[in-house]
Amino acid sequence: MTHKIAILGASGYTGAELVRLIATHPSLSIAALSADRKAGMEMAEVFPHLRHLDLPTLVTIDEIDFSDIDLCFCALPHKTSQEVIAKLLPKTLKIVDLSADFRLRDPEAYKTWYGNDHAALDMQGEAVYGLTEFYRDDIAKARLVAGTGCNAATGQFALRPLIAGGVIDLDDIILDLKVGVSGAGRSLKENLLHAELSEGSNAYAIGGTHRHLGEFDQEFSAISGRSVKVQFTPHLVPMNRGILATVYVKGDAAEIHATLAEAYSDEPFIEVLPFGQAPSTHETRGSNFVHIGVTGDRIEGRAIVIAALDNLTKGSSGQALQNANLMLGLxxxxGLMMAPLFP
Amino acid sequence: MTHKIAILGASGYTGAELVRLIATHPSLSIAALSADRKAGMEMAEVFPHLRHLDLPTLVTIDEIDFSDIDLCFCALPHKTSQEVIAKLLPKTLKIVDLSADFRLRDPEAYKTWYGNDHAALDMQGEAVYGLTEFYRDDIAKARLVAGTGCNAATGQFALRPLIAGGVIDLDDIILDLKVGVSGAGRSLKENLLHAELSEGSNAYAIGGTHRHLGEFDQEFSAISGRSVKVQFTPHLVPMNRGILATVYVKGDAAEIHATLAEAYSDEPFIEVLPFGQAPSTHETRGSNFVHIGVTGDRIEGRAIVIAALDNLTKGSSGQALQNANLMLGLxxxxGLMMAPLFP
Amino acid sequence: MTHKIAILGASGYTGAELVRLIATHPSLSIAALSADRKAGMEMAEVFPHLRHLDLPTLVTIDEIDFSDIDLCFCALPHKTSQEVIAKLLPKTLKIVDLSADFRLRDPEAYKTWYGNDHAALDMQGEAVYGLTEFYRDDIAKARLVAGTGCNAATGQFALRPLIAGGVIDLDDIILDLKVGVSGAGRSLKENLLHAELSEGSNAYAIGGTHRHLGEFDQEFSAISGRSVKVQFTPHLVPMNRGILATVYVKGDAAEIHATLAEAYSDEPFIEVLPFGQAPSTHETRGSNFVHIGVTGDRIEGRAIVIAALDNLTKGSSGQALQNANLMLGLxxxxGLMMAPLFP
Amino acid sequence: MTHKIAILGASGYTGAELVRLIATHPSLSIAALSADRKAGMEMAEVFPHLRHLDLPTLVTIDEIDFSDIDLCFCALPHKTSQEVIAKLLPKTLKIVDLSADFRLRDPEAYKTWYGNDHAALDMQGEAVYGLTEFYRDDIAKARLVAGTGCNAATGQFALRPLIAGGVIDLDDIILDLKVGVSGAGRSLKENLLHAELSEGSNAYAIGGTHRHLGEFDQEFSAISGRSVKVQFTPHLVPMNRGILATVYVKGDAAEIHATLAEAYSDEPFIEVLPFGQAPSTHETRGSNFVHIGVTGDRIEGRAIVIAALDNLTKGSSGQALQNANLMLGLxxxxGLMMAPLFP
Structure with missing residues (x-):
């Protein structure tokens, strides 16, 4: 049986990535694609790499007949997404939202990090946080799933079992992330130009200002039953896909490794490397896999946990599809077992 | 039914690409992997991006029991391949060879371009040239198929229908190729280092010295019934995958476009773009697709044909799998319809 | 003695490159910098790599007192430049214009390639074409020098002596250019984003539509005394700086090499490589040098001439400074002998 | 007056960088270049970007007449350098050594980090640590100066004034470095190939195993008068030049910024950015400048100090030339004020 899928916001990178993944998914077919400013165009014009596919023409959201749709991916900008979901989509439609709009359960936290009141407060409570490996059962039953931030996902894969297991100091956690440029989307900014971004590296959103900290705060505090605040500094690196999270923690490195290995032993997408080995974003590109490595330090009682994933796949559209599979009983x-692309 | 596959030379890029593709192929399973110098190692050590797969340990070729194998891919170095196939492999084994060893049917031409006598002259005659779209029926019946050169494939996709159709001047064909670095394999050379190759471009094998010219000569002369010699200059470009062939021809651009569109109208992997549009290697990366565009020039009677593909996929391992599918009756x-990876 | 310099349009790449070069020039000092939309900002805010320099604050053009200026570089957008020069700058001011506005001497040709009537027809005649090595004496006496197109410069370095010497067929010249992305300037376009441009290559302005053809037509026809039309196809390559011009010509390769070697034997910035060697853009990056190589082809009577330079330096701002030196009697x-940056 | 310079090990990246810098240095001339395995070749063959220079032919070290040399740069491999300096070079020759051989004053520390006994123990004591800004006077009087590790230099620029000023917690310092690939030299390793290094990122020498920690230990302990051990994890990033050191410290961010601003207020090559701004390796490429930024964190009492420089220039050959200037009384x-190359 084939489930009919709509993708709203199909002209961005996460929209295109959803199309790429669904193209070879045996149980899903794309029934509608929206892109407000590019309505009327074919996907082959917006993303020529998809020209071999027989896809519906891009339309505006209100042109879509949702009665025919089994599940809808919203790959819309932040803030737009909550408005569309609240006002334009049927209240019974299964939705996987890839925006930031439903990640934070607490309206105050939402307002703090995003600067505005939420336009769909009731749904904010209904939404399930979409980190599949930790919310699997709730996601299977959910109507609305909130895709996580890509940085937030990477950091949580490294840290959740450690916080839950009580094997690290909760007051001294530093995440230094190396982030691929597609995470910034198809936005026209000088610092994203090839001429300015290639061949160098720099930090941004330094000092605890990145919005994904809201997710870390919410999730880590919920796990530990106390307030946990981490340090998190992302760095832009000249790669298109990939996040490498280098996480500095205090605890016993062997115990940390054992805790992660145990936690993820049955997970199909998470590979914990042998102790002392380190992952690379090269080795997860284009796939839904996460690689995690643990190393001790010469200073006793410290460890370095490194997690790598593809921000557009496991960090965003692949995660969304993983959640959709659960929501549809698949x-x-x-459709997610493709191997990484290397070189 | 699942066919059992062996891959010889699994520690190189084309070997790894075969594993990537077969990993999600519904009818093939990998039964043996060889890598002489790395025998005893696991693929996860040689190519960590494949660590999620349950693969056989790397062995030497003579450790493989070929009685159990339905088809063998040889991703060995040139010259080694002919020796292995002649001496070590069963004479009834279906083989797709990715080396240059069986591409040239004429022993003299082989010697001219490769500098040595061929070690398996009898098989050289038996081998079918592996450009699937043009040798489909022979390949389906073949025991030994010779994968084409990646540059040779790209150029032929642009030119074969034009030569067959008699719509271009055969004495004035110039191919200017922009080639991704993975085409050079995993070889340790200064000019392939990131520090030396990134951020710049240069030509190599200039003036008619590139070995893939042997394939152009053989095929184009066979099609046209006369000697055809093209000019072909490859350029190294800082991209890992991809070949862009800019082909300068003399003929009527509209007729050239119509000829290509007609020739490829039923081909599942070849997309001829609307007249005046140009392909990009970005839009074929990681896939088995070929994109071809035709543009006229301000000088009447001239046209530019541009073809783009991924050298490791359609130019090599994807083509090999396409041929294997035919040889196995699949x-x-x-297993080849995955969409390109963009961005 | 120090000459006072103004740079109009200092917030673009060619403006910044002029500042970089003049920073260590012993006889020039920067007295004024304009950038209309960024007036009031410091250069360190617009280009932090220049923060160590003591530079004037960015102003609007009408805030500059030109009575104090010895020479003015106009690094303004096309069309704006002619208006500014015609209306705002003193008629006696020495000007090196880096825009396309004064490159074409024939008003009709200008209109054909640029689509509008020229706003400063009188000056169009006065301007000297800024290809220093070929207009040296005129430039030294000129008040207004028109910097050449960067692609146009590269192609002319390869071809001018060959056309002048009558050693190639004038009816069959093909230029295939590989162009670095900084040539497109600091413009916000999707195809210039790192995510879209890196890791791939494509042609653009195919079929004789690139505006630099106007310069080739003008110059090559003037040299040969007849109409000469070349084919020219630029390709975007993931490198920030550099143009590699692969030029396919018909003629005797040895004679072609000898002609170029002879023509450039005394030129400080032009290196003709030994016969059979090929240049690389890696080897000219950040410098004012041009490297030229000649190779024969297996087809008799054909040759490949390849020229490499840095589009921002020799192709634009370095050329401009070279001309300014002449105009100021230096x-x-x-200030131009810095070695290329490698790796 | 012109000083005569010899460069030993001229066929590596730091050797070529020295030639690049000296090429436009007004008071130095290159009198001898050695490269054992490439003796007899011209620099233009080894590094074609230097082909415009009139340089001596590469020779073996014993072919050089050092009586004629005013100062010698040793850009030889580690361990080779100490042997050459001890056995082949005159005891009165001024030497700037770019290897690791004379950085550690304590023979035991040397043996711990480098695994062998030192071959020139007496000179190890004589050598002055070459971090110019902190050893200026000693360097001016020194005969033998030991160039610092490039990572070690970057970290020290961020931390020395803070440790000296007592404004940070000495027991909780974490350095997360993003390192350009030229730091690995011209070595032929799979992970340095363009196909494997571009488009991704990974950590290496994790957990306190990188040799530059020996320099941090020596210097930071000397400054503070107690043992200081930092955490340091380098990451390979797809850029050719540049080191970005993100340093996590505990202390008052404003005080930290003031301390750095004050310490470097008169330094010609060190730029401390306004509080809250962050540097980028893009903005130091090809230059001898260091950019340093300080940001506070949302967690009180923590700060992030980020330093950026070019590993081949300020991190190695530029530093060496800066030291040579002092040693020669210049x-x-x-010769070091060239602006960074951007884009």
Whole structure:
């Protein structure tokens, strides 16, 4: 049986990535694609790499007949997404939202990090946080799933079992992230130009200002039952896909490794490397896999946990599809087992 | 039914690409992997991006029991391949060879371009040239198929229908190729280092010295029934995958476009763009697709034909799998319909 | 003695490159910098790599007192430049214009390629074409020098002596250019984003539509005394700086090499490589040098001439400074002998 | 007056960088270049970007007449350098050594980090640590100066004034470095190939195993008068030049910024950015400048100090030339004021 899928915001990178993944998914077919400013165009014009596919023409959201749709991915900008979901989509439609709009359960936290009141407060409570490996059962039953931030996902894969297991100091956690440029989307900014971004590296959103900290705060505090605040500094690196999270923690490195290995032993997408080995974003590109490595330090009682994933796949559209599989009663891994692209 | 596959030379890029593709192929399973110098190692050590797969340990070729194998891919170095195939492999084994060893049917031409006598002259005659779209029927019946050169494939996709159709001047064909670095394999050379190759471009094998010219000569002369010699200059460009062939021809641009569009109208992997549009290697990366565009020039009677593909996929391992599908009686496109990776 | 310099349009790449070069020039000092939309800002805010320099604050053009200026570089957008020069700048001011506005001497040709009537027809005649090595004496006496197109410069370095010497067929010249992205300036376009441009290559302005063809037509026809039309196709390559011009010509390769070697034997910035060697853009990056190589082809009577330079330096701002040196009576090479940056 | 310079090990990246810098240095001339395995070749063959220079032919070290040399740069591999300096060079020759051989004053520390006994123990004591800004006077009087590690230099620029000023917690310092690939030299390793290094990022020498920690230990302990051990994890990033050191410290961010601003207020090559701004390796490429930024964190009492420089220039050959200037009685900045190359 084939489920009919709509993708709103199909002209951005996460929209295109959803199309790429669904193109070879055996149980899903794309029934509608929206892109407000590019309505009327074919996907082959917006993303020529998809020209071999027989896809519906891009339309505006209100042109879509949702009665025919089994599940809708919203790959819309932040803030737009909550408005569309609140006002334009049927209240019974299964939705995976890839924006930041439903990640934070607390309206105050939402307002603090995003600067505005939420336009769909009731749904904010209904939404399930979409980190599949930790919210699997709730996601399977959910109507609305909120895709996580890509940085937030990477950091949580490294840290959640450690916080839950009580094996690290909760007051001294530093995440230094190396982030690929596609995370910034298809936005026209000088610092994203090839001439300015290639061949160099720099930090941004330094000092605790990145919005994904809202997710870390919410999730880590919920796990530990106390307030946990981490340091998190992202760095722009000249790569298109990939996040490498280098996480500095205090605890016993062997215990940390054992805790992660145990926590993820049955996970189809998470690979914990042998102790002392380190992952690379090269080795997860284009796939839904996460690689995690643990190393001790010469200073006793410290460890370095490194997690790598592809921000557009496991960090965003792949995660969304993994969640959609659960919501539709399909095998969680369906259409997601493609190997990384290397070199 | 699952066919058992062996890959010889699994520690190189084309070997790894075969594993990537077969990993999600519904009808093939990998039964043996060889890598002489790395025998005893796991693929996860040689190519960590494949660590999620349950693969056989790397062995030497003579450790493989070929009685159990339905088809063998040889991703060995040139010259080694002919020796292995002649001496070590069963004479009844279906083989797709990715080396240059069986591409040239004429022993003299082989010697001219490769500098040595061929070690398996009898098989040289038996081998079918592996450009699937043009040798489909022979390949389906073949025991030994010779994968084409990646540059040779790209140029032929642009030119074969034009030569066959008699719509271009055969004495004035110039191919200017922009080639991704993975085409050079995993070889340790100064000019392939990131520090030396990134951020710049240069030509190599200039003036008619590149070995893939042997394939152009053989094929174009066979099609036209006369000697055809093209000019061909490859350029190294800082991209890992991809070949862009800019082909300068003399003929009527509209007729050239119509000829290509007609020739490829039923091909699942070849997309001829609307007249005046140009392809990009970005839009074929990681896929088995070929994009071809035709533009006229301000000088009447001239046209520019541009073809783009991924050298490791359609130019090599994807083509090999497409041929294997035919040889095993499977659907030609099986396991090969993944969309390109963009960005 | 120090000459006072103004740079109009200092917030673009060619403006910044002029500042970089003049920073260590012994006889020039920067007295004024304009950038209309960024007036009031410091250069360190617009280009932090220049923060160590003590530079004037950015102003609007009408805030500059030109009575104090010895020479003015106009690094303004096309069309704006002619208006500014015609209306705002003193008629006696020495000007090196880096825009396209004064490159074409024939008003009709200008209108054909640029689509509008020229706003400063009288000056169009006065301007000297700024290809220093070929207009040296005129430039030294000129008040207004028109910097050449960067692609146009590269192609002319390869071809001018060959056309002048009558050693190639004038009816069959093909220029295939590989162009670095900084040539597009600091413009916000999707195809210039790192995510879209890196890791791939494509042609643009195919078929004789690139405006620099106007310069080729003008110059090559003037040299040969007849109409000469070349084919020219630029390709975007993931490198920030550099143009590699692969030029396909018909003629005797040895004679072609000898002609170029002879023509440039005394030129400080032009290196003709030994016969059979090929240049690389890696080897001219950040410098004012041009490297030229000649190779024969297996097809008799054909040759490949390849020229490499840095589009922002020799192709634009370095050329402009070389011309300014002449116009100010300084040594032509002053401040321009820095070696290329490699790796 | 012109001083005569020899460069030993001229066929590596730091050797070529020395030639690049000296090429436009007004008071130095290159009298001898050695490269054992490439003796007899011209520099233009080894590094074609230097082909415009009139340089001596590469020779073996014993072919050089050092009586004629005023100062010698040793850009030889580690361990080779100490042997050459001890056995082949005159005891009175001024030497700037770019290897690791004379950085550690304590023979035991040397043995711990480098694994072998030192071959020139007496000179190890004589050598002055070459971090110019902090050893200026000693360097001016020294015969033998030991160039610092490039990572070690970057970290020290961020931390020395803070440790000296007592404004940070000495027991909780974490350095997360993003390192350009030229730091690995011209070595032929799979992970340095363009195909494997571009488009991704990974950590290496994790957990306190990188040799530059020996320099941090030595210097930071000397400044503070107690043992100081930092955490330091380098990451390979797809850029050719540049080191970005993100340093996590505990202390008052404003005080930290003031301390750095004050310490470097008169330094010609060190730019401390306004509080809250962050540097980028893009903005130091090809230059001898260091950019340093300080930001506070949302967690009180923590700060992030980020330093950026070019590993081949300020991190190695530029530093070496800065030291040579002092040793020869020249202006420290002579030949080193070129602006960074951007884009």
């Amino acid at each position: 095998e969680e891994t369906e | 659907e030609e496109t099986e | 040594e032509e090479t002053e | 202006e420290e900045t002579e």
